[in-house]
Amino acid sequence: MATADTDDPYAALRDHVERITYLRDATGLLNWDQQVTMPEGGSPARAKQLSTLSGTTHDLLTEDRVGELLDACEAADLTDEQRAVCREIRREHERATSVPSDLVSRHAEASSEAQQVWQDAKADADFEAFAPTLDRLRELRVERAEHIDPRADTYPTLYEDNMPTLPLETVERVFDTLREELPPLVAALRESGTELARPFEGQTFPEAEQAALNEAVADFLGYDWDRGRLDASPHPFTSGTQFDARITTRYKPEDPLDALTATIHEFGHATYQLGLPRDEYGVPLGSARFEVHESQSRFWENHVGRTRAFWEAFLPTFQEHLSGVEDLTVETAYEAANRIYPENRIRVEADELTYHMHILLRHDVEREYLDGDLSVDEVPARWNELMDEYLGVTPDDDAEGCLQDIHWTTRFGGFPSYTVGSVLAAQLTAAMREDLDVEGCISDREFDRLREWMTDNVHRHGQRYEADELVAVATGERLTADYFLEYAREKFGDLYDL
Known part of the structure; x- marks a missing residue:
């Protein structure tokens, strides 16, 4: 760990997490564009872009350095607000580290591609056209849930992806x-x-x-x-x-x-x-x-x-x-x-x-x-x-x-x-x-x-x-x-x- 990290682990942790947030917000803008202004033919490139951003974000979140900084922060004299930040980051870090990066990228790409498939299937009222895509998405999410907690049922695990702090x-x-x-x-x-x-x-x-x-x-x-x-x-x-x-x-x-x-x-x-x-x-x-x-x-x-x-x-x-x-x-x-x-x-x-x-x-x-x-x-x-x-x-x-x-x-x-x-x-x-x-x-x-x-x-x-x-x-x-x-x-x- 760098000296600056040792001197102020919370500042180093915050700097790292901010970079993750900025990438996520850029991803959000690309998603907004895909649903609002992007031409239909842009889907293949957008899928690659979103997959790359999601994979990069996941890699940053799961770096060993994040866990080291969190451990250092536990021993530091932090305010209640700073400890709340560490609590949230630790929950996300520990959950993310259990999921392989390639799985995150595969799901991001599949999700982006699925949006156009869904739109077309809905326009045609044809569930059979969407079913293989839906089952592929399910397989990816079940795989994710098994990495997070192989002993738990899939639904409660994925529910916690959305609402982790409301039982x-x-x-x-x-x-x-x-x-x-x-x-x-x-x-x-x-x-x-x-x-x-x-x-x-x-x-x-x-x-x-x-x-x-x-x-x-x-x-x-x-x-x-x-x-x-x-x-x-x-x-x-x-x-x-x-x-x-x-x-x-x-x-x-x-x-x-x-x-x-x-x-x-x-x-x-x-x-x-x-x-x-x-x-x-x-x-x-x-x-x-x-x-x-x-x-x-x-x-x-x-x-x-x-x-x-x-x-x-x-x-x-x-x-x-x-x-x-x-x-x-x-x-x-x-x-x-x-x-x-x-x-x-x-x-x-x-x-x-x-x-x-x-x-x-x-x-x-x-x-x-x-x-x-x-x-x-x-x-x-x-x-x-x-x-x-x-x-x-x-x-x-x-x-x-x-x-x-x-x-x-x-x-x-x-x-x-x-x-x-x-x-x-x-x-x-x-x-x-x-x-x-x-x-x-x-x-x-x-x-x-x-x-x-x-x-x-x-x-x-x-x-x-x-x-x-x-x-x-x-x-x-x-x-x-x-x-x-x-x-x-x-x-x-x-x-x-x-």
């Missing part, structure tokens, strides 16, 4: 509660006889109008255009850092709320990225918690963008940018934004409540497939079976079924984060209400006060706390489904006259 047992407890409580609530809403407004039926809205509307809603909420941009992509997503957080949406001619809620959702993700400490960029203190990220998007989408207060404030802007909505009222817009439609087959188009049945479906299919209880050829039938069980509908084709999500091209075990996000968003909103008049802030367009609360209680901590502890720090208690269920019963009970 799977906690998530399963939340899911068990939702499995018990949500179906009776949805059934009661269905049987209430109440029909909510559908004001956009029979209309179409040009993409140009919708694009202007979605720029306007980002403006309305306070998106920092100096550190972000809004584009269109096949699947809405957010990419970036505290200096550059880009969002995308997609447009459906017959449903302006689809893009609008997607934009608000991704805006929420961007607020988290942009709220991270700038002077900690490059190390875990300046990085978001994946386990918590979805709570930020769900807060803005559901607890802001689907409220009466929001529509009272935003309706004039909505009407300014779209033609044919001059007679739309606040109450009609509010009902349209919150109507449940269990007959829907598409997760990203699902209503706020039945959305979670889509997540439970994916959780079950993924676990069975990864643990070897389901072959790739059986995936479509199992998907359709569970969709019928959870939602009472079946897909018309594979594009409406098991091909609808891009996620399996990049990772497995990440779907639980979406329901965790909604559950945590309700818990955070309840805590926020102890300090702020949330509805009043929305009505008065004081969105900066909502962002500041989230920054003070969530964003500024980066990864100082593990996710389970961060939830407790922000809300005063560990993750629970109670606040989400209370919120759902009150909101939808009011809408459907229960």
Whole structure:
């Protein structure tokens, strides 16, 4: 080890980890470009580029020097924040060192190539065209899991790739509660006889109008255009850092709320990225918690963008940018934004409540497939079976079924984060209400006060706390489904006259 490392092992460790972060963020920009602006013919070269970057990043993370620096830091006099950085790096280093570099590169290349295969297969509603690629990705991830922990089942190991500091047992407890409580609530809403407004039926809205509307809603909420941009992509997503957080949406001619809620959702993700400490960029203190990220998007989408207060404030802007909505009222817009439609087959188009049945479906299919209880050829039938069980509908084709999500091209075990996000968003909103008049802030367009609360209680901590502890720090208690269920019963009970 160099003398400088010996004199200040933490400084040397930080310098090394910053280089890793910069490479990862460059990878993120290439992924953004691939989904937003890259011509279709660029895929072969992009796959090689991403494979090389992933392999280089993996090599840097797994160097023996990282372990030596971490050991030296353990004996050093560090602050609590510095020890948190070391904790996060050690977890990642130890996990990464168990995985061969060539496997990382092979998966990165296969993942990049898979995105175009998935897009083509989805366009043709042809799962058989994607099945060999999906099985190859599964083989690579199973191989990875076996290197990490050969004694464990595959799914829990890959789950920890996504949410390492929120125990799977906690998530399963939340899911068990939702499995018990949500179906009776949805059934009661269905049987209430109440029909909510559908004001956009029979209309179409040009993409140009919708694009202007979605720029306007980002403006309305306070998106920092100096550190972000809004584009269109096949699947809405957010990419970036505290200096550059880009969002995308997609447009459906017959449903302006689809893009609008997607934009608000991704805006929420961007607020988290942009709220991270700038002077900690490059190390875990300046990085978001994946386990918590979805709570930020769900807060803005559901607890802001689907409220009466929001529509009272935003309706004039909505009407300014779209033609044919001059007679739309606040109450009609509010009902349209919150109507449940269990007959829907598409997760990203699902209503706020039945959305979670889509997540439970994916959780079950993924676990069975990864643990070897389901072959790739059986995936479509199992998907359709569970969709019928959870939602009472079946897909018309594979594009409406098991091909609808891009996620399996990049990772497995990440779907639980979406329901965790909604559950945590309700818990955070309840805590926020102890300090702020949330509805009043929305009505008065004081969105900066909502962002500041989230920054003070969530964003500024980066990864100082593990996710389970961060939830407790922000809300005063560990993750629970109670606040989400209370919120759902009150909101939808009011809408459907229960």
